[in-house]
Amino acid sequence: MNIFVKFFAAALLLLVTGCTHQEQPQGSIMPTGNHYERAMQLCERNRYAEAELILKEGELAAEASDNRLELQKCRETRFLVARILNAATQQREFEMLHDHEKTANIAQFITLAKELLHHTYEQEKIAELQHQYEKQATNRRHYQLLAYLFGILLLAILMVLVILYFNRRRIEQFNSILDLNAQTIEQAQQRIEVLSQESEAHDKEINRLNDKITSARRSTNERLGRGKEVFDLITAGGKLPPSADDENSLIEYYSVSHYATFHQWTTGYDHLTARLYTYLILQDMGKQDDDIAQILCVSPSAVRSIKSRVKARKK
Numbered sequence: 001m002n003i004f005v006k007f008f009a010a011a012l013l014l015l016v017t018g019c020t021h022q023e024q025p026q027g028s029i030m031p032t033g034n035h036y037e038r039a040m041q042l043c044e045r046n047r048y049a050e051a052e053l054i055l056k057e058g059e060l061a062a063e064a065s066d067n068r069l070e071l072q073k074c075r076e077t078r079f080l081v082a083r084i085l086n087a088a089t090q091q092r093e094f095e096m097l098h099d100h101e102k103t104a105n106i107a108q109f110i111t112l113a114k115e116l117l118h119h120t121y122e123q124e125k126i127a128e129l130q131h132q133y134e135k136q137a138t139n140r141r142h143y144q145l146l147a148y149l150f151g152i153l154l155l156a157i158l159m160v161l162v163i164l165y166f167n168r169r170r171i172e173q174f175n176s177i178l179d180l181n182a183q184t185i186e187q188a189q190q191r192i193e194v195l196s197q198e199s200e201a202h203d204k205e206i207n208r209l210n211d212k213i214t215s216a217r218r219s220t221n222e223r224l225g226r227g228k229e230v231f232d233l234i235t236a237g238g239k240l241p242p243s244a245d246d247e248n249s250l251i252e253y254y255s256v257s258h259y260a261t262f263h264q265w266t267t268g269y270d271h272l273t274a275r276l277y278t279y280l281i282l283q284d285m286g287k288q289d290d291d292i293a294q295i296l297c298v299s300p301s302a303v304r305s306i307k308s309r310v311k312a313r314k315k
Contacts, residue, residue, distance in 0.1 A: 227253025
């Protein structure tokens with residue numbers, strides 16, 4: 001009889017432990033239900049009959065809500081509680097019959113069953129605490145990631161604003177120089193006209209004014225004029241001069257004369273080279289790939305390569 005009780009207790013332990021610790025699908029861990037908690041609290045006070053009723057209510061509630069995990073937990077626990085109650089009844093019967101050996105075996109079984117019940121409950125609480133900790137850790141990582149991404153976004157916005165500010169300042173300074181040169185040239189020409197109409201000779205002052213006009217035009221041409229000349233040359237059907245300075249002058253001119261379009265390129269692409277900017281300029285001028293190949297004096301395959309490089313650098 002003693003061996004039978006030990007074997008039955010071991011089998012019962014394996015059965016309940018195996019069912020309780022089945023691998024649950026990811027994301028299916030449910031918080032411990034109220035019925036199960038109340039029943040286990042009653043078991044802690046040795047009120048197993050009341051616990052069995054509570055677990056039965058828990059089964060009905062779990063079936064109604066289709067909570068399979070809670071249903072399985074209540075059934076397994078109620079099965080063990082019922083075994084404890086049944087064993088307690090048998091123990092009293094054997095005590096009345098003064099069968100001390102069977103009474104001792106039943107008492108040993110009840111002790112093992114109660115320990116199993118307590119162990120299962122402790123494992124449930126540990127699993128729930130572990131789940132809560134993992135959930136909090138996951139939420140904390142999410143918050144940290146969001147804060148990191150928000151910081152990067154804020155930094156990127158600040159960088160864009162700084163670039164726009166300095167680019168706008170550069171263009172304003174550039175335009176002010178052009179306006180000043182144009183004003184200087186206009187005033188000098190008006191003064192020359194006035195001096196030319198006077199009877200007295202003002203050759204020295206006229207020469208000085210002509211030098212001033214030449215200097216102002218040279219300053220303008222260095223910044224914008226050459227780019228405008230290259231642009232007009234291409235518009236008229238010519239080819240891009242092979243000089244890198246001429247290509248850079250075209251890009252500089254286009255960055256001022258078509259600021260909005262050029263700004264879209266600077267913000268919409270990463271690290272464009274001069275040749276890639278030139279391709280975008282020619283494309284914006286309405287030139288087809290075959291026309292661009294002729295303007296750049298390259299083969300159509302080279303233009304296709306430039307085109308693919310432009311696409312690759314689009315943000």
